[in-house]
Each structure stands twice: as C-alpha cells, then as structure tokens.
Amino acid sequence: MLEIYNLKVKTEGKEILKGVNLSIGKGEIVALMGPNGSGKSSLASTIIGNPKYEVKDGKIFFEKRDILDMTSDKRANKGIYLAFQSPIAIPGVTIREMLLVALRAKYKKIKISAMELKNTIEDESKKLHLNNDLLSRGINEGFSGGEKKKMEILQMKVLKPKLLILDEIDSGLDIDALAIIASNVAEMVRKNKMSVLVITHYQRILNYLIPDKVAVMKEGIIVESGGKELVTRLEQHGYK
Amino acid sequence: MDISKADKIDYSYIGERGLGEELIREISIMKKEPKWMLEKRLAAYRIYLSKPIPKWGGDISPLHFENIYYYLKPAITEKKSWNEVPKSVKNTFEKIGVPQAERKMLAGVKGQYDSEVIYGSLKENLTKKGVLFLSMDEALKLYPKIIKEYFGTVVPAGDNKLAALNTAVWSGGSFVYVPKGVDVGLPLQAYFRINSESAGQFERTLIVVEEGASVHYIEGCSAPSFSSASLHAAVVEVIVKKKAKVAYTTVQNWYKNIYNLVTKRAWVEEEGEMRWVDGNLGSALTMKYPSCVLAGKGAKAEMLSIAWAGKGQHQDTGAKMIHLAPNTTSQIISKSISKSGGRTSYRGMVQINRGAIGARSKVVCDALILDEQSRSDTYPVNKVFEDDVILEHEAVVSKVSEEQLNYLMSRGLSEHEAEAMVVNGFLEPVMKEVPMEYAVEMNRLVGLEMEGSIG
Numbered sequence: 010m011l012e013i014y015n016l017k018v019k020t021e022g023k024e025i026l027k028g029v030n031l032s033i034g035k036g037e038i039v040a041l042m043g044p045n046g047s048g049k050s051s052l053a054s055t056i057i058g059n060p061k062y063e064v065k066d067g068k069i070f071f072e073k074r075d076i077l078d079m080t081s082d083k084r085a086n087k088g089i090y091l092a093f094q095s096p097i098a099i100p101g102v103t104i105r106e107m108l109l110v111a112l113r114a115k116y117k118k119i120k121i122s123a124m125e126l127k128n129t130i131e132d133e134s135k136k137l138h139l140n141n142d143l144l145s146r147g148i149n150e151g152f153s154g155g156e157k158k159k160m161e162i163l164q165m166k167v168l169k170p171k172l173l174i175l176d177e178i179d180s181g182l183d184i185d186a187l188a189i190i191a192s193n194v195a196e197m198v199r200k201n202k203m204s205v206l207v208i209t210h211y212q213r214i215l216n217y218l219i220p221d222k223v224a225v226m227k228e229g230i231i232v233e234s235g236g237k238e239l240v241t242r243l244e245q246h247g248y249k
Numbered sequence: 250m251d252i253s254k255a256d257k258i259d260y261s262y263i264g265e266r267g268l269g270e271e272l273i274r275e276i277s278i279m280k281k282e283p284k285w286m287l288e289k290r291l292a293a294y295r296i297y298l299s300k301p302i303p304k305w306g307g308d309i310s311p312l313h314f315e316n317i318y319y320y321l322k323p324a325i326t327e328k329k330s331w332n333e334v335p336k337s338v339k340n341t342f343e344k345i346g347v348p349q350a351e352r353k354m355l356a357g358v359k360g361q362y363d364s365e366v367i368y369g370s371l372k373e374n375l376t377k378k379g380v381l382f383l384s385m386d387e388a389l390k391l392y393p394k395i396i397k398e399y400f401g402t403v404v405p406a407g408d409n410k411l412a413a414l415n416t417a418v419w420s421g422g423s424f425v426y427v428p429k430g431v432d433v434g435l436p437l438q439a440y441f442r443i444n445s446e447s448a449g450q451f452e453r454t455l456i457v458v459e460e461g462a463s464v465h466y467i468e469g470c471s472a473p474s475f476s477s478a479s480l481h482a483a484v485v486e487v488i489v490k491k492k493a494k495v496a497y498t499t500v501q502n503w504y505k506n507i508y509n510l511v512t513k514r515a516w517v518e519e520e521g522e523m524r525w526v527d528g529n530l531g532s533a534l535t536m537k538y539p540s541c542v543l544a545g546k547g548a549k550a551e552m553l554s555i556a557w558a559g560k561g562q563h564q565d566t567g568a569k570m571i572h573l574a575p576n577t578t579s580q581i582i583s584k585s586i587s588k589s590g591g592r593t594s595y596r597g598m599v600q601i602n603r604g605a606i607g608a609r610s611k612v613v614c615d616a617l618i619l620d621e622q623s624r625s626d627t628y629p630v631n632k633v634f635e636d637d638v639i640l641e642h643e644a645v646v647s648k649v650s651e652e653q654l655n656y657l658m659s660r661g662l663s664e665h666e667a668e669a670m671v672v673n674g675f676l677e678p679v680m681k682e683v684p685m686e687y688a689v690e691m692n693r694l695v696g697l698e699m700e701g702s703i704g
Contacts, residue, residue: 085660099671106673
C-alpha cells in the first residue's frame with residue numbers, strides 16, 4: 010500500500026528526516042513510536058504532501074505509484090488521510106459543507122446527494138458519541154480537544170481513505186474517548202481493509218489497535234522494527 | 250452568463266459631455282417638471298460647484314467629470330410587459346434573472362437603463378391597497394405634493410458634493426409609497442444598468458413607509474465593460490414612520506471602471522426598523538456609507554455589508570448610525586475581502602446624541618486579506634454625548650492562513666476550492682441574515698470574482 014525508501018526531508022532549513030524506510034501493507038496496522046522531535050509528525054506531513062516539507066531525496070510509493078509530485082489534494086483523493094494532532098479551525102464552514110466539496114472532488118463522476126451526506130454524517134456522529142450541535146458549527150470552532158479528535162475520525166469515516174495516519178490521536182484523550190475512536194478505526198480496518206499508521210508515544214492505544222508491525226524512530230531514521238512485543242519492551246525500558 | 254457587453258439600443262437624447270446650467274434646464278424641460286424642481290436642481294448645481302472634490306476616501310482622479318454624459322435618454326418609454334421591451338434589453342434582464350424572479354418571488358420590478366426607467370410592474374393587489382411603485386419621474390408628475398414634501402429632506406443637496414450633483418441632474422430611480430398598515434410581503438426590485446460608455450447614472454430613490462407598514466426593496470446593478478470611466482452617483486432617501494419596517498438590499502456587480510459614489514440614508518421614527526443589506530462587488534471605487542438617523546424612541550437600525558476588492562479596486566464602505574432618541578439600537582456588521590492588490594476600507598460612524606438615554610450600538614468589522622499585495626484599513630469614529638449608553642466595537646483583520654489551506658487540501662479540496670471555502674465561512678455571519686436567493690447570488694458573485702482573480 011505504502012512504501013517509503015530512503016526519505017530525506019528538510020523543513021525550515023533543517024534536515025528532519027535522514028533516510029527513512031518504511032512499508033505498510035493493505036489492511037495492516039503499523040505503529041510508529043519514538044521520542045519527541047524524532048521526526049514522526051514530519052513523516053506524516055511529508056506523506057500527505059504538506060508543501061512546508063521539502064523532499065531532498067528518496068521515494069514514496071502509494072499503491073505502487075510515485076506520489077511525490079502530487080499536491081496534497083491529489084494524494085487525499087487517492088486515499089491518503091491524516092488525522093491531525095491539533096487540527097485548525099475553519100470558522101463559518103460546517104463539516105457537511107466541507108465534506109460535500111471533498112467528496113465531489115474525489116468522486117468526480119458520481120453524484121453526491123447533500124441529503125444523504127447529512128444522514129451519513131449524523132450516523133457517524135452517533136457512533137462517535139459526538140454532540141450533534143457541533144455539526145452545525147464551524148469546523149473545530151470552539152471544540153474541546155476530544156471533540157476535535159473525534160471530528161477528525163468522523164471525516165475519515167465519510168471519506169473512507171485507504172491509508173489512515175493517526176498523529177498522536179491519543180494525546181489528551183480520556184480512556185472512554187480513546188476506546189470509541191479506536192473501535193471506529195478498527196471498524197474501517199475490518200470492513201474496508203484500510204491500512205493504518207499509528208503515531209504514538211503510548212502503549213494504551215495499541216491495546217485497542219493491535220499493530221502488525223512496530224517501528225521506532227529516533228533522530229530522523231527508523232532505528233528498530235519488529236512485532237507487537239516491541240511495544241511492551243519500549244514501555245518498560247524507554248527509547249534507549 | 251455574459252452581461253459584459255453593451256446592449257444596442259437607441260437613444261432619443263444624448264446630451265453634450267460635461268455639465269452646465271443649460272443642460273439642467275433642458276433635462277427639466279424634457280421631463281416637463283414643475284418649476285420648484287428646476288429651482289431645486291439649479292440651487293443644487295451651485296452647491297455642487299462650490300464644494301471641493303472630497304480628499305478623504307478613495308482616489309477619484311481617474312474620473313473626468315467634464316467627460317461624462319450627464320443625461321442619456323433611451324428611446325424606450327417605460328413598458329408594463331416584457332414583450333414590449335426591445336429584445337436585446339430583455340435578453341440582458343433574462344441573463345440576470347429578473348423576469349424569472351419577478352414571476353416567482355417579487356411583488357414588483359423597475360428596470361432602468363442609463364437615465365430612464367424602461368420597464369415597470371407591480372402586482373395588482375398591491376395597487377389596490379394603495380401601494381405606489383413608480384419611477385421618480387412618473388411620481389413627480391402624478392404625485393407632486395408627496396414628492397415635494399419628502400424630496401431632499403433626508404439627504405439635502407448640501408450634504409456632500411455628489412449628493413448635490415445628483416440633486417442637480419437626477420433622472421430615474423424609484424418612488425415607493427406604502428400606506429399605513431400595509432405589508433407589501435414579497436420584495437420590490439429595481440434593477441439599474443449603465444449601458445453607455447462615459448455615462449453618468451444619477452437615479453434618485455425615495456421610499457416612504459407609513460405607520461406600521463412594511464416593505465423589502467431590492468436593487469441590483471450592473472454595467473458592461475467599457476474602457477473609460479463611468480459614474481454612478483445615486484441618492485436614496487428612506488422614511489420609516491412609526492412602527493414601520495423597511496429592508497433595503499443591494500447586490501451590485503458593477504464593471505471595474507465604474508465610480509460608484511452613492512449617498513443612502515434612512516430616517517427612522519418611533520419603534521421603526523430599518524435594515525440595510527449591502528453587497529459591494531465590482532466598480533473601480535465605491536464610496537458608500539448607508540446611514541440611519543434614529544429619530545424616534547425605540548427605533549432600530551441594522552447594517553449588514555460585504556465588500557470584495559480585487560485587482561485595481563477600492564471598496565471604501567461603511568455605515569453611519571445617528572442616535573437622537575432614547576432606547577434606540579443599532580448594529581453594523583461589515584465583512585470585507587481583498588485580493589490581488591485590492592483595497593478595502595471600513596469607514597463608519599456611530600453618534601449618540603445627548604438625550605438618547607439607553608441607546609445601544611454594536612459595530613463588528615472584519616477584514617480578510619487573501620494575499621500580500623492586498624490591503625485593508627479601518628476608520629471608525631464614535632461620538633458619544635450621553636452617559637447611559639452601550640457602545641461595542643470589534644474589528645478583526647485576518648489572513649487566510651496556510652495552515653487552513655493545507656488542512657482543507659489534505660481533505661481533497663483543490664487550493665482554489667479551499668480558499669473559496671475559507672472565504673465563504675468568513676462571510677457566513679452576514680449571508681445567514683440575507684434572504685436565501687440573495688445570499689446564493691452574492692456567493693455566486695464572490696465565487697466568480699475568486700475565479701477571475703486567479704494567478
């Protein structure tokens with residue numbers, strides 16, 4: 010699904026990724042762990058095509074296609090989705106208005122009914138135990154931390170990506186919210202064989218989303234990889 | 250939908266370029282006006298000559314007043330049916346959607362080309378109730394007493410140079426009279442088109458709404474593309490009697506070489522309500538500050554405006570609220586967007602006079618700047634001469650952040666769609682207050698502007 014070879018990336022004049030290799034298969038859950046500032050979020054930003062991250066060397070293939078020349082929106086429409094760690098507010102724009110435009114950009118030939126979309130959003134909102142009032146507000150406008158994270162997942166469920174990147178979705182979440190989010194993600198893995206890259210510091214979320222692979226990043230490279238047993242060891246001994 | 254070409258129509262009178270007393274006398278004679286109106290015109294002309302061109306606001310210097318045609322009379326008299334209107338004119342109105350809207354949702358329509366009204370209608374049931382919706386010229390012939398009573402009482406000729414000019418050479422415009430207690434229901438719409446190069450359009454609108462009556466008046470404006478500057482200098486006077494309600498909506502989409510210098514003011518009596526809704530798109534320069542004089546206790550006024558300034562455009566807009574009586578309330582919400590080197594200015598005034606105890610006013614003016622070349626300024630003035638009042642003022646200037654664009658693009662929106670979405674969100678607080686059809690139209694125009702200003 011996703012293959013990354015020798016990826017070197019600069020942002021704000023600093024080399025932040027120094028030759029990353031990583032691959033994620035279809036329907037696989039891969040955990041990416043590592044200390045703060047090791048380059049995990051930069052990797053996520055580079056995969057989605059944030060123009061602030063300048064690729065100096067290496068390749069990223071998605072479904073066997075080189076995506077480095079694609080703008081962020083093209084990559085999204087191919088099926089890559091990032092749930093942001095701290096998503097920005099878009100005042101005056103409801104989630105429905107935004108998703109309608111996004112879906113129409115993605116499925117150019119299929120007619121998207123605004124009414125159907127409204128129902129889908131409301132159903133998904135229920136599954137995420139979100140207050141329906143949030144749906145008529147501007148995106149993330151005055152939302153709590155937990156509400157923002159759930160709203161990221163809600164959008165993901167409507168857009169149905171092939172690859173989901175969770176950037177510290179677990180930070181600042183209580184255990185109930187975490188369980189709800191994890192079960193919604195797991196549903197997509199089960200039903201659609203969605204691949205997931207879980208970026209996290211903690212074991213907690215990986216109890217719900219059992220990783221097929223674990224990679225550890227440090228100072229811009231993957232220093233270790235293995236199976237899920239690696240998580241327990243890291244939790245006990247830290248990233249030494 | 251191309252309305253950027255001039256319609257080929259015949260003119261029965263094309264005056265000389267430039268303005269003099271002789272032309273004013275000629276206009277008055279052609280219109281067979283009473284003598285008092287000619288005197289008003291001539292007195293206004295002397296005021297016009299005595300006042301300097303305003304130095305504040307936008308740059309009027311590209312407009313050569315001596316080069317303007319002050320009176321252009323199309324060879325079409327006012328028609329009551331679209332079938333009688335010349336085809337090219339009818340086509341233009343159809344492109345804008347006026348006849349269609351008339352069938353569906355309007356109580357009456359006026360269409361003006363250059364100096365004269367060429368189409369007019371009003372639903373019969375309203376005529377029976379005594380509602381008048383006439384061109385000002387017709388109204389002056391048929392109801393000279395009412396016109397004489399109100400003309401120039403809200404916007405006197407001496408108010409400013411352009412108001413004096415309008416008073417001197419006015420032609421066309423609407424007269425609306427709503428008798429006591431009558432609710433007009435569906436809106437009345439007037440549509441103004443400048444169809445000739447270097448034309449001046451000086452329509453004069455007077456709206457008198459009697460006690461407890463209500464009306465929604467809408468005006469739309471457009472002009473084809475010409476290489477030399479044209480002038481639109483209208484005067485609008487609205488009289489809102491006790492407990493009456495008036496909404497006045499403007500959706501203007503002038504071509505980018507029109508100088509739009511308009512004076513609009515409402516006089517609001519006890520518990521009356523006035524609402525201006527103003528969508529300012531197009532024009533080279535717009536200077537427009539719709540005002541309300543809250544003259545009676547408990548009177549209410551509201552101004553909702555959006556302005557868009559693209560390349561080479563300056564929208565210098567705002568509002569004035571003058572509180573003369575106790576417990577009067579006013580609100581101004583202004584949203585402006587500048588892009589590709591465009592400039593927006595908010596210029597507003599709230600004045601609360603001694604004696605206006607318990608008056609409240611709230612001003613919110615937000616500006617969105619879409620790139621580094623564009624500019625926005627805010628010039629608010631508050632004059633408060635009474636203690637027991639509440640005056641709130643908020644002004645925010647923001648830029649579309651890269652972070653917002655990145656976020657929306659990561660959901661699959663193109664850069665253009667993302668920017669349009671942020672802009673729509675910014676305008677939403679005003680759009681939700683505007684009747685749906687007009688919000689849709691304004692959104693469409695903003696969308697066109699955004700497309701037109703790419704790259």
